[in-house]
Amino acid sequence: MSRTDTTRIFTxxxxxVRVVASVIAALIVAxxxxxxxxxxxxxxxxxxxAGIRDSFGWFTEDLFQxxxxxxxxxxxDALAALISVVAGNLxxxxxxxxxxxxxxxx
Numbered sequence: 001m002s003r004t005d006t007t008r009i010f011t012x013x014x015x016x017v018r019v020v021a022s023v024i025a026a027l028i029v030a031x032x033x034x035x036x037x038x039x040x041x042x043x044x045x046x047x048x049x050a051g052i053r054d055s056f057g058w059f060t061e062d063l064f065q066x067x068x069x070x071x072x073x074x075x076x077d078a079l080a081a082l083i084s085v086v087a088g089n090l091x092x093x094x095x096x097x098x099x100x101x102x103x104x105x106x
Contacts, residue, residue: 003100003101006099006100007099007100007101010095010096010098010099010100011096011099013095014092014093014095014096014099015092017088017091017092017095018088018089018092020088021084021085021087021088021089021091021092022084022085022088024052024056024081024084024088025081025082025084025085025088026081027048027049027052027053028049028052028053028056028057028077028078028080028081028084029077029078029081030049031046031049031050031052031053031077032073032074032077032078032081034046034049034050035070035073035074035077036070036071036074038070053077053080056080056084057076057077057080057081057083057084059080059083060076060077060079060080060083061076062076063076063079064076064079
């Protein structure tokens with residue numbers, strides 16, 4: 001396998017990491033919207049987004065606790081989504097940086 005092929009694999013991996021982090025963030029934001037507008041928690045879509053939020057956004061659960069729990073959960077979800085996007089981009093950039101560079105022969 002040549003360095004160019006390896007670089008392409010690293011670039012593809014970086015793209016996959018960014019896309020997965022963005023999809024997770026979008027699902028967490030959807031959960032935030034469902035909570036804010038008081039969607040039926042027994043709805044399968046709401047349950048699915050709650051599961052994603054619990055799996056990938058657990059670190060912000062109950063972080064902020066304003067007097068209105070609905071606002072608190074919405075803020076905590078939005079923060080989890082933001083951190084997901086930022087972390088995905090940072091990991092993606094690290095992967096690209098670790099990719100072997102092609103050496104020019106003179």
